Amino acid sequence: MLVLGAILAARPAPVPVAATSAVAGLASLDPSGRVVVHFSRAMDHGAVTAALHVTPATAVRTDWSGEDLMVTPVNGLVPNSAYVLTIDAGRARTASGGHLPGDLHVVFGTAPVPQPGGTPPPAVALPLRTLAAAGEDSEAVIVGQGLLLATSATKFGATGVMRLHATGAAEWLGPATDAICVSRNGRSLAYLERGGGTTSIVMAASDGTAPKTVTVPVDEGSPLGWMDDGEVSFVGGGQLQAVDRDGHVRVLASQQVDAARDSVVISPGGRYAFLRSGSAPAAPGQGRLLDLAKGAGHELPGVVDQPAFSADGGTVAWFDGSGAVPRLALAPSAGGPVLRLPLPVAAADRVSDLGLAPAGGRFVYAVQHPNGQAELRLAAIDDGATLAAAQRGGGSPNWAADGDSVAVLTHSGSQPEIAVADVPAATASGADAAAALATSFAAAQVGGDQGALRTLARSGVDVGRLPAASRASVVQVSHQSDGSYRVELRLTVDPTPRHPSARARTESLELRSSGQGGTLQVSRAVAGPLADVAPGPHLARIAAGARAGTVALTFDADLDAASVRGAFTVPATYDAATRTVTVSPAGARTLTVGTSLRDVAGQHLASELRETVTPG
Numbered sequence: 181m182l183v184l185g186a187i188l189a190a191r192p193a194p195v196p197v198a199a200t201s202a203v204a205g206l207a208s209l210d211p212s213g214r215v216v217v218h219f220s221r222a223m224d225h226g227a228v229t230a231a232l233h234v235t236p237a238t239a240v241r242t243d244w245s246g247e248d249l250m251v252t253p254v255n256g257l258v259p260n261s262a263y264v265l266t267i268d269a270g271r272a273r274t275a276s277g278g279h280l281p282g283d284l285h286v287v288f289g290t291a292p293v294p295q296p297g298g299t300p301p302p303a304v305a306l307p308l309r310t311l312a313a314a315g316e317d318s319e320a321v322i323v324g325q326g327l328l329l330a331t332s333a334t335k336f337g338a339t340g341v342m343r344l345h346a347t348g349a350a351e352w353l354g355p356a357t358d359a360i361c362v363s364r365n366g367r368s369l370a371y372l373e374r375g376g377g378t379t380s381i382v383m384a385a386s387d388g389t390a391p392k393t394v395t396v397p398v399d400e401g402s403p404l405g406w407m408d409d410g411e412v413s414f415v416g417g418g419q420l421q422a423v424d425r426d427g428h429v430r431v432l433a434s435q436q437v438d439a440a441r442d443s444v445v446i447s448p449g450g451r452y453a454f455l456r457s458g459s460a461p462a463a464p465g466q467g468r469l470l471d472l473a474k475g476a477g478h479e480l481p482g483v484v485d486q487p488a489f490s491a492d493g494g495t496v497a498w499f500d501g502s503g504a505v506p507r508l509a510l511a512p513s514a515g516g517p518v519l520r521l522p523l524p525v526a527a528a529d530r531v532s533d534l535g536l537a538p539a540g541g542r543f544v545y546a547v548q549h550p551n552g553q554a555e556l557r558l559a560a561i562d563d564g565a566t567l568a569a570a571q572r573g574g575g576s577p578n579w580a581a582d583g584d585s586v587a588v589l590t591h592s593g594s595q596p597e598i599a600v601a602d603v604p605a606a607t608a609s610g611a612d613a614a615a616a617l618a619t620s621f622a623a624a625q626v627g628g629d630q631g632a633l634r635t636l637a638r639s640g641v642d643v644g645r646l647p648a649a650s651r652a653s654v655v656q657v658s659h660q661s662d663g664s665y666r667v668e669l670r671l672t673v674d675p676t677p678r679h680p681s682a683r684a685r686t687e688s689l690e691l692r693s694s695g696q697g698g699t700l701q702v703s704r705a706v707a708g709p710l711a712d713v714a715p716g717p718h719l720a721r722i723a724a725g726a727r728a729g730t731v732a733l734t735f736d737a738d739l740d741a742a743s744v745r746g747a748f749t750v751p752a753t754y755d756a757a758t759r760t761v762t763v764s765p766a767g768a769r770t771l772t773v774g775t776s777l778r779d780v781a782g783q784h785l786a787s788e789l790r791e792t793v794t795p796g
Contacts, residue, residue, distance in 0.1 A: 195278030197221055199267060201286045207650070207674070208291035208518045211257040215265060217286060219247045222275035231271035235264045235682075236737035237717070237779035255757050258720065258736050260292035260517055260653050262674040262682035285680040289651060292519035294563040295723070304604050306558050306568035308588075311344045314596045319576035320344070320587040321362045322600070323369060323386040328587055330598050331371065332356035341371060343388050344598065353388050359398075359414075362386060363406035364448035364491055364635050366581045370404050370412045381412050383425055394427045401439040405446030405453075408631060413450045415439040420453055420472070432472045443467065445486050449493035449631045452513045454486070464501035471514055478515045485531065489513065491538035491579070494624030494632030499531050499545075506531050508543070508564055514627030517651050521564035535577030535586060536561070539699055541616035542607065544586055546573045556588060558607060561616060567607040574601065582699055583608075614665040614691050615657050617700050621689065622652035622669055637702040638692075647685065647707050650674035655686075656722040658794065665691040665700070670720070673710065684718075685710045716783040719773075722791060725762045731771065731793045734760045737779040747777035747785070765795055 198220040203209050219228075225244050232251070234240060239254040257263065264287050269280035311320075315332030322328050326346030333342040335350035341360075343351040360371040366386055373380045379398040384391040402415035411422040413432060420432040433453070437444060441458030456467030464484045470477040480487060482502030489496055493513060500509040500520060506529075508521040525531060525547060533546040541561040548554050554573030557566050574588030583603065590599045617636060624632035626649050633643035649671035656668045667689040675682045690704035721734040737759065744754040744761055749772055752763045765771055773789035 192278065194281035195221070195274050195276075197223070197274065197280055197284065199284040199286065201265075201288075203288045204286050205288065207289045207516060209257070209288050211259045211290045211293060213257075214250060214252040215286065215288075217249045217251065217265065217267075219249070221247070223247060224273040224275055224277070225249075227271060227273040228267060231268040233266055233268065233781065235266065235715075236261065236713075237781035237783060238263075239738045239780050255738060255759065257290045258759065259290055260519075260651055261720075261736055262289050262650065262672050263287070264675050264680050264682070266680070283680075285675075285677055287675040287677060287680055289517060289674050291517055292653075294519075294521055295721070301567075301606075303557075303566045304568045304606060306556060306570040306604070307602050308556070308570050308572070308574070308590060308599045309346075309602065310590070310592070310597045310599045311346075311348075312342065312350065312598045314589060314598045315339075315356055316596050317358060318356075318589055318596060318598065319360065319578060320589075320598045321360055321369070321578045322580035322585060322587050323362060323366070323388075327387060328598065328600070329353070329360065329369065329371070329388055331358060331360045333598055341388075346600075354382070359402060359404045361404045361406055361412070361446075362578075363409050364493060364631075365409065368406055368409045370406060372398060372402075372404060372414075374398075381414065381423060383412060392425055394423055394425065396421075396423050396427065396429060399437075399439040401441070401444075403439075403444055403446055405450050406448070407450030411450070413446055413453070415444060420444075420470075422450070433470055433475075435470070443486055445489075447489040447493040447496070447513060448491055449629075449635070451493060451629065451631060452489065452496070454480070454496075456483075469496060469513065474514075480509070480511075481518065482509065485534070488534040488536050488543075490536050490620055490623075490632075491581070492620055492624060492629075492632040492635040494627055494629045494636075495536070495620055497534060497536055497543065499534065508534075508545075508559075510561070512623040512627035512629075513632075514629060516623070516626045521561075523559075523564050524566055533573075533575045533577055533588075535579060537579050537583045537586070537603075537616075538581055539583035539613045539616060541612045541619075542567065542583070542603070544574070544577050544588075544601070546575060548573065556590075556601065558601070558603060560612075562612075568604050570601060574599070583613075610665075611657060611659065613700050614659075614667065615654060617691055617702065618654050618657065618667040618669065618689055621702055621705075622654065622671075625649060625671070626652050637705065641702055641705055643705070646687070646705055647671065647710065648673075649685075652687075653720065655719065656791070658792065663693070664703070667691060671707070672713075681712045683710050684713050714786040715781075716786050717777060717779045718786075719789060719791070720759075722793060724795065727762075729795045730762050730764050731795050732760050732762050733771075733773070733791075734758065735779075737781075740778045740780055740782070743776055743778045747774045748772075749774075763793075765793060769793065 267284040312333040318332035320330040328344040341353040443456040445454040460466035464482045468477040482500035483498040484501035487498035496513045511518045530548040556570040556574035558568040669687040673683040687707040692703040717735045717737040725732040777785045
């Protein structure tokens with residue numbers, strides 16, 4: 181029997197190709213930027229372009245320059261999102277027709293941006309109350325309702341560490357000092373005493389009572405910082421150290437510090453310390469933020485002046501002076517995506533003395549104009565808009581724990597004064613406070629900062645069981661009928677070259693105040709399971725729409741506009757530039773989004789969404 185066989189040509193061996201990009205591995209790419217991918221050998225440009233897809237689905241324009249593929253998102257990238265750019269090996273080819281051994285991936289993340297909002301109301305006056313004359317470098321901390329402690333104040337002929345009352349009364353506690361701090365839970369006070377050739381740290385209750393003095397060598401110019409309520413950190417012998425109430429001293433970091441010349445800022449809780457050498461160049465971006473718990477550190481891009489920390493220590497803020505006009509930057513203290521906010525300042529203005537409010541999403545800073553005029557501004561943390569202003573400067577800001585006032589050092593002519601700025605009620609809202617608390621809690625969770633999480637939550641919340649994440653975002657804040665707030669967070673684990681798919685989970689928070697008019701705290705936190713992000717669009721944010729009676733739903737992918745109307749049972753319009761669907765439900769109701777909604781890659785919503793919404 182004769183058997184005829186077909187001789188099949190052997191499949192050519194795959195051709196090794198490397199794809200590299202400057203954005204690979206970045207956590208905070210500018211969402212308005214483009215991605216450039218360089219290939220290690222000549223490619224078939226048409227085949228590679230056809231093989232390109234971006235996750236989440238993104239409409240893009242492509243151009244080539246040699247073997248550089250330039251990918252420009254039509255509507256920009258989604259802020260604070262994890263991305264994977266993939267070249268499909270099944271379709272891509274080299275210029276000579278060779279096929280690739282496997283898919284090529286470029287993984288990166290984008291920076292957060294200010295959330296869209298309406299036109300901010302006109303700024304109101306920020307009232308300042310003068311309590312006492314002060315030394316030139318004095319500062320004051322607010323330790324109770326109407327009660328301050330100042331490092332160097334003059335009242336009734338006495339000068340020194342003073343307890344100042346809103347009624348005008350004052351008590352002398354000791355000689356003037358150059359360092360003071362309050363623990364992040366507000367229970368403990370520490371200040372420095374110098375005299376007779378020795379230095380001592382006085383540890384006391386927050387109002388200065390029940391003092392205990394520990395003698396320890398503290399370098400000139402050293403700040404103090406509580407590490408919870410057990411130890412006080414300081415610079416001694418050129419090193420960051422800590423001492424407890426019994427006088428036991430330990431070294432926190434071996435890096436040499438000249439406290440008299442270097443910039444040293446210690447976070448509440450004592451886990452982080454910012455150090456900038458006094459001999460560093462004047463250019464922006466000098467100095468490092470040390471994580472004393474992990475023995476690691478990272479830069480604060482573009483930092484000028486001194487950074488400031490949130491009251492829980494989990495968030496760091498700084499002025500970014502790398503551009504023509506300074507901006508405010510915020511990030512988890514442990515490192516992570518950086519949010520940059522525009523500030524209403526001119527290029528010649530000097531900004532300084534930053535202070536983050538413990539609640540309500542606000543901050544203060546000083547502006548020195550070229551004509552010599554100065555301002556103390558209260559601004560919104562979500563967009564940088566000025567809420568209130570005082571027509572004189574204010575330095576060394578220290579907020580009250582309830583966020584209703586801030587102590588500053590001002591001047592009347594050449595005389596320094598301790599003053600208190602009372603935050604106008606019109607600049608605060610419960611919803612802002614809830615969003616700010618949720619954002620701080622998410623930042624602490626991204627940073628793995630258990631101390632900060634415990635500060636923000638009630639004692640019954642087991643923060644040690646909460647999962648880690650690469651980035652987090654607030655999807656929705658809703659006010660409940662019992663006065664509490666429900667918050668939905670999206671926690672994302674960024675993709676890696678070995679696992680080129682983002683993973684995400686939902687976490688629900690319940691926020692309650694500690695009493696009538698008390699500070700909000702996280703009273704419950706429940707995290708869902710972690711899973712690879714399914715194909716198709718996902719809801720990124722729900723908020724009141726810009727027009728009255730509307731709700732805005734923002735998605736993480738470019739949507740197929742033709743699919744929007746049929747996916748909603750209420751009138752809906754789509755803004756491709758922001759990936760936002762605006763709906764007009766009749767009052768508070770449950771909104772349903774059907775699975776007919778699809779992205780520009782043709783991928784449908786994985787499952788029907790049912791969300792309770794309240795129109796703006």
